Amino acid sequence: MMNSNGEAQHQRIARISAHLNPSNYTMEQGTVLGRINCRSKGGASGFKVAILGAAGGIGQPLAMLMKMNPLVSVLHLYDVVNAPGVTADISHMDTGAVVRGFLGPRQLENALTGMDLVIIPAGVPRKPGMTRDDLFNINAGIVKTLCEGIVECCPGAIVNLISNPVNSTAPIAAEVFKKAGTFDPKKLMGVTMLDVVRANTFVAEVLGLDPREVNVPVVGGHAGVTILPLLSQVKPQCSFTPEEIGYLTARIQNGGTEAKAGSGSATLSMAYAAVKFADACLRGLRGDAGIVECAFVASQVTELPFFASKVRLGRTGVEEIYPLGSLNEYERAGLEKAKKELAASIQKGVSFIRK
Numbered sequence: 642m643m644n645s646n647g648e649a650q651h652q653r654i655a656r657i658s659a660h661l662n663p664s665n666y667t668m669e670q671g672t673v674l675g676r677i678n679c680r681s682k683g684g685a686s687g688f689k690v691a692i693l694g695a696a697g698g699i700g701q702p703l704a705m706l707m708k709m710n711p712l713v714s715v716l717h718l719y720d721v722v723n724a725p726g727v728t729a730d731i732s733h734m735d736t737g738a739v740v741r742g743f744l745g746p747r748q749l750e751n752a753l754t755g756m757d758l759v760i761i762p763a764g765v766p767r768k769p770g771m772t773r774d775d776l777f778n779i780n781a782g783i784v785k786t787l788c789e790g791i792v793e794c795c796p797g798a799i800v801n802l803i804s805n806p807v808n809s810t811a812p813i814a815a816e817v818f819k820k821a822g823t824f825d826p827k828k829l830m831g832v833t834m835l836d837v838v839r840a841n842t843f844v845a846e847v848l849g850l851d852p853r854e855v856n857v858p859v860v861g862g863h864a865g866v867t868i869l870p871l872l873s874q875v876k877p878q879c880s881f882t883p884e885e886i887g888y889l890t891a892r893i894q895n896g897g898t899e900a901k902a903g904s905g906s907a908t909l910s911m912a913y914a915a916v917k918f919a920d921a922c923l924r925g926l927r928g929d930a931g932i933v934e935c936a937f938v939a940s941q942v943t944e945l946p947f948f949a950s951k952v953r954l955g956r957t958g959v960e961e962i963y964p965l966g967s968l969n970e971y972e973r974a975g976l977e978k979a980k981k982e983l984a985a986s987i988q989k990g991v992s993f994i995r996k
């Protein structure tokens with residue numbers, strides 16, 4: 642009869658033998674050690690997070706940063722290409738989250754089942770000279786398919802939508818969920834955090850402050866004039882010259898073109914922003930109080946059905962949407978321009994599903 646040390650050793654040998662036998666490898670389990678219940682897996686507490694488009698320019702650093710997040714116990718990495726390699730690479734990080742990879746549509750169901758939070762950076766990015774709306778024809782279909790998967794496998798999950806054009810893809814997601822009867826406006830957020838991250842950085846440069854001390858609300862949407870920084874509401878309280886306002890507004894609105902200097906679109910700062918926002922969502926789900934961030938959500942703040950503004954995140958997702966507060970004349974003019982473009986982008990997304 643084996644003593645408990647002998648038993649443990651026997652199990653370790655069995656695990657290693659399984660690891661050395663390639664027939665035991667299944668992509669869905671990410672690594673063989675994951676498949677055979679590796680004892681180094683994270684604790685049972687924590688949230689289950691899926692990244693769809695995890696092998697891409699945003700997806701990879703986003704996956705790495707989420708693997709480092711102590712609130713994450715399980716991390717599912719889904720893509721239509723290269724998911725095995727990215728998963729193996731990230732799974733070697735000695736942090737708590739268990740990582741599993743999923744490749745291609747046949748594995749989408751397993752990637753999504755049981756998830757608390759689904760982050761979607763899947764789809765094509767802009768090339769020089771393109772607008773975000775030029776991505777619509779390809780990305781609308783991708784987002785639709787992935788959201789249909791969410792309907793089937795994790796209809797109660799929080800969804801963070803990154804794929805552009807966000808002003809249309811978030812309404813597309815909402816329409817897919819409405820059609821299936823699973824739409825919960827508290828759970829769907831278009832990610833506009835990068836606009837806030839940029840605004841904090843650029844404003845801090847002008848004011849000579851540490852960006853971590855600066856908070857700039859950015860409302861509206863996530864493309865050109867729909868990106869509306871409210872410089873009159875910057876914290877800490879401050880004032881700007883008209884030249885500074887013109888410079889900052891233009892730089893924040895065109896940050897996406899500045900990033901990567903015309904050779905692609907932002908990936909690293911976006912991954913940082915996505916993780917900052919996802920972490921806020923997870924802290925909200927955990928029940929932390931007072932978590933306020935900007936996001937593009939189903940809203941009654943204006944006459945438009947979707948709008949980005951400050952929201953409070955809690956156990957059920959978006960628990961409160963804040964009004965815009967008082968705007969100066971420059972911002973009121975910007976709001977009118979933003980609403981005009983936003984209305985068309987939202988309608989384009991809605992029509993894509995209702996057509």
Ligand SMILES: NC(=O)c1ccc[n+]([C@@H]2O[C@H](COP(=O)([O-])OP(=O)(O)OC[C@H]3O[C@@H](n4cnc5c(N)ncnc54)[C@H](O)[C@@H]3O)[C@@H](O)[C@H]2O)c1
Binds near residue numbers: 700721762780806834
């Ligand atoms: N919301 C924002 O602030 C923001 C910021 C930057 C980029 N973006 C957008 O994010 C998207 C991704 O950008 P990127 O630079 O990572 O692009 P990328 O091409 O590097 O990566 C996209 C990934 O999506 C995958 N993909 C394609 N179709 C898929 C599908 N059906 N299912 C799952 N995965 C699929 C690709 O294989 C690829 O790995 C783009 O639409 C870009 O415009 C948004």
Ligand SMILES: O=C(O)C[C@H](O)C(=O)O
Binds near residue numbers: 896898900
């Ligand atoms: O500009 C882009 O196309 C990507 C993204 O939306 C960004 O703001 O960086």
